[in-house]
Amino acid sequence: MNNRRKIVVIGASNVGSAVANKIADFQLATEVALIDLNEDKAWGEAKDSSHATSCVYSTNIKFHLGDYDDCKDANIIVITAGPSIRPGETPDRLKLAGTNAKIMQSVFGEIVKRTKSAMIIMITNPLDVATYVVSTQFDYPRNLILGTGTMLETYRFRRILADKYQVDPKNINGYVLGEHGNAAFVAWSTTGCAGFPIDDLDEYFHKTDKLSHEAVENELVQVAYDVINRKGFTNTGIAMAACRFIKSVLYDEHTILPCSAVLEGEYGLKDVALSIPRMVCADGIMRSFEIHLTDDELEKMHKAAQSVRSALDGAGIK
Numbered sequence: 001m002n003n004r005r006k007i008v009v010i011g012a013s014n015v016g017s018a019v020a021n022k023i024a025d026f027q028l029a030t031e032v033a034l035i036d037l038n039e040d041k042a043w044g045e046a047k048d049s050s051h052a053t054s055c056v057y058s059t060n061i062k063f064h065l066g067d068y069d070d071c072k073d074a075n076i077i078v079i080t081a082g083p084s085i086r087p088g089e090t091p092d093r094l095k096l097a098g099t100n101a102k103i104m105q106s107v108f109g110e111i112v113k114r115t116k117s118a119m120i121i122m123i124t125n126p127l128d129v130a131t132y133v134v135s136t137q138f139d140y141p142r143n144l145i146l147g148t149g150t151m152l153e154t155y156r157f158r159r160i161l162a163d164k165y166q167v168d169p170k171n172i173n174g175y176v177l178g179e180h181g182n183a184a185f186v187a188w189s190t191t192g193c194a195g196f197p198i199d200d201l202d203e204y205f206h207k208t209d210k211l212s213h214e215a216v217e218n219e220l221v222q223v224a225y226d227v228i229n230r231k232g233f234t235n236t237g238i239a240m241a242a243c244r245f246i247k248s249v250l251y252d253e254h255t256i257l258p259c260s261a262v263l264e265g266e267y268g269l270k271d272v273a274l275s276i277p278r279m280v281c282a283d284g285i286m287r288s289f290e291i292h293l294t295d296d297e298l299e300k301m302h303k304a305a306q307s308v309r310s311a312l313d314g315a316g317i318k
């Protein structure tokens with residue numbers, strides 16, 4: 001019986017180490033290999049995580065320093081390599097496009113020499129640029145490349161509304177779509193709370209400070225920079241988002257989640273990667289949904305496309 005599940009995490013800093021540890025918490029792998037240009041860092045993170053597997057509550061997952069040959073038999077490869085926005089820097093992930101596109105070319109060049117069958121979960125920012133680069137510049141099955149995209153903004157959206165109405169964030173549904181970054185937008189027409197229309201919540205919860213769509217959208221974008229400016233980085237929310245996708249793949253869940261991939265004519269857009277609802281299963285992205293959006297939401301989707309496309313153009317990426 002082969003119950004082996006191997007996950008390779010590339011980039012072993014704040015995000016990569018958090019993803020590796022959440023994989024252990026949720027018992028999503030039997031083996032986790034960590035790769036980083038900084039081998040000492042990857043070795044240290046792998047060794048530290050391996051010590052936690054001795055705890056009676058832990059699963060005996062094999063954590064180790066990896067190299068690219070680990071990709072040959074990996075089920076899933078999570079890419080977190082490359083720098084992030086630092087505290088105090090201009091709050092726009094797109095400025096990382098040039099640097100991180102080159103890192104993606106180097107990392108993915110090594111991956112494609114070893115496998116074309118592993119599910120790729122992209123996390124490196126600018127997420128939609130990174131997802132576009134690896135999807136279009138390499139001969140790798142497109143259905144197996146998934147960018148975490150606006151899953152994280154969707155979590156942030158749920159938390160903001162949950163705090164406003166004092167409900168479980170998991171009761172809040174609907175999508176944040178578009179760019180993972182400043183042009184993310186709430187598709188308000190898809191939102192609700194436990195079956196109530198979102199705009200009825202003020203009435204049900206007797207709120208006098210009325211829900212402002214604009215304020216929520218501003219907050220869900222700004223809060224990432226607020227966390228970076230205070231904590232230094234973000235890693236916990238994105239690690240949970242990554243594990244949500246990993247679980248959908250490993251359990252063949254056919255879950256519909258917002259995530260990024262190259263658009264193929266949805267909303268009249270192509271040559272750019274953005275988040276829309278997509279069905280995720282053991283074969284990766286099984287299908288994408290061009291759900292009905294209002295005119296205002298459509299305009300925001302097109303603005304997100306322009307924003308990501310101009311970053312691609314700026315970095316000289318066709």
Ligand SMILES: NC(=O)c1ccc[n+]([C@@H]2O[C@H](COP(=O)([O-])OP(=O)(O)OC[C@H]3O[C@@H](n4cnc5c(N)ncnc54)[C@H](O)[C@@H]3O)[C@@H](O)[C@H]2O)c1
Nearest residue numbers: 011013014015036037038081082083084123124125233238
């Ligand atoms: N998609 C999301 O929602 C989301 C959320 C948080 C962070 N991020 C992104 O994740 C990435 C990692 O964040 P972090 O805080 O861990 O960054 P970090 O700067 O602390 O670490 C980046 C790591 O990448 C490694 N690296 C650089 N080039 C490499 C290469 N060619 N091969 C292997 N490793 C290489 C570095 O040695 C370093 O350890 C950033 O791009 C960040 O913006 C994305």
